[in-house]
Amino acid sequence: MDFIIFIAAMSALIYGADFIIKESERIALHFNISHFVIGATLIAFGTSLPEMAASMMASSAGKSDMAVANVVGSVIFNITLVLGLVFLITKKMSPKRNLFAQDSAWVIIPVVLFFIMIQDGIISRFDGFLYLLVMVSYLIFLFNDSKEDLEGGIDEELTKEGFNWNKTIVLLTIGFILTIGGANFVIESGTNIARDFGISEWIIGIFLIALGTSLPELVVSLVAIKKGNAEMSIGNIIGSNVANFSMVIGGASLINPLIIDLVSTKFDIFIMAAASLTLVFILANKLYNKAGAIFLLAILALFIQNSM
Template sequence: MIIYIAVLVIGFIALIKGADWFVKGSSDIAKNLRIPSVIIGLTIVALGTSAPELAVSVAAAIQGANEISVSNVVGSNIFNLMVVLGICASIHPLEVDKKILKRDMPVSILATIVTLGFCVEYPLLQKIQLSRLRVTDEAGMIHRWLGVALIISFAIYLYLLICDARKNPIEEDDVQYLPIWKCLVLAIVGLVLIIGGGQAVVNGAREIARMAGMSETLIGLTIVAVGTSLPELVTSIVASQKGETGLAIGNAVGSNIFNLLLILGLSGTIHPMTVNLATIIDIIVLILSSIMTLIYARTSARINRPEGLSMVILYVIYVVYAILR
């Protein structure tokens, strides 16, 4: 137990330092290339911080551990919205870019709804006796064709982001930034620390959870999902503190789109995955969380402190429910 606690501490230190360097390197790359920081947040930073989810979900899919693979993606997305954005907004009100409101948040919600609609097997649900309905009952499947469709959707989305970045470069200024090669080194070293630290935290927390007798689904939804989302959390907090609110919210929203379209798509393409009723409920929770976040953001083009605090509280309630069910 002491060894696992030590691994947790080392992992957290690596996460914090790595996030600081990664944000600095990424933001300076954006400014050198005159790319808006929100685009960097939606692409490079989102992909980088989603690397742990990619590694865990794909590995789980190859090994046939469907519950961890799917619940990791769904749990991570809920965490990104309710905790990452919630804590960042509690620290500093998050100004939300209009393009995120009109394009990226709706894309995330629509993709989640479509995934839910196509993975649920309605005839299978009808066979389940309502009087004996259990959250562990099989309720659907993510087929290979759905996985391929998600990957294609991700490619189209990424292409649109690249086109937007080329059409809307930021204006030149007189501020001197680090040379491109130094920014790249800083970002890469930071990313390595983030991924390594995230894996250390996940492995340590997972072993401790197993010692406590937690189920695989619950571990995937809570410990693994939270652990693999720590890069998004730490990176967004550091970005918010540095005044890079566009990068912070772009990271969280972009990571959700990456997780759903790319990671879940790859996992489903590698190995078709069964979905139980508990996961269906969690996907519905994700949709409701996404809609609530969009409503918060649209009220005044930002998420303020009270709204951020309410998001964190609701997440705690949701985790308690997930543990008790």
């Protein structure tokens, strides 16, 4: 029964996030916000809503391992699985934007802060506040940088529809209910599954929950490929990972300080850092091809093999 609840709750998370993403896009289009800002904020942060809901629920339930593992796993899957598949499937990607010069710092800064914060085995409320400042800084950077308009990050069907505040508010409300409610059941059923099989909450968080909550990023990226705008996937993943650290860990640690067992989790944290550094290497050398995919998928294979 717990497996059925887990799958249903994960579906609610994903569908809820989809409602919120589309209605946020609709609001942005109504107020004439640029495509770049919409793609890098509303879409990227919207796809991180499942992670945020799941980790906050885990934190409020005193499940620090699950809250942190969700973020660590999501960052790993976002980079290695999502971008690995993007680079593998895409025939040619030539971004006009200098991704290394403009965006690579936002890949590294949250990870470096994470390593500094966990040295005492706990992410405190003060650490969470610092992460929220990172989020503010990132938003300022995006809006200052918004003169460069990246096309293709928006659902073009929305531009053909009239704007209706009542409809948007109702759908946003449904989206938040599905996301938050789904997160609650994901945590409860995930915990029960872990107990039944003697699996640690960290493993449940880093695989079942993290992989499930990374599905919105995967779906958005595959849609971007279909529309011929695969380079938007990179911006989406960078923005999502910034949101994962700042909004998800930051928000969860404000609810309850997050305690981390550095001994049992060191390999997964190392893989997260390795995936982030590999992404920077790919951006620096513009390996938006099968070579870049091989690097990322090899890290994913190592991560899965060690965790089984």
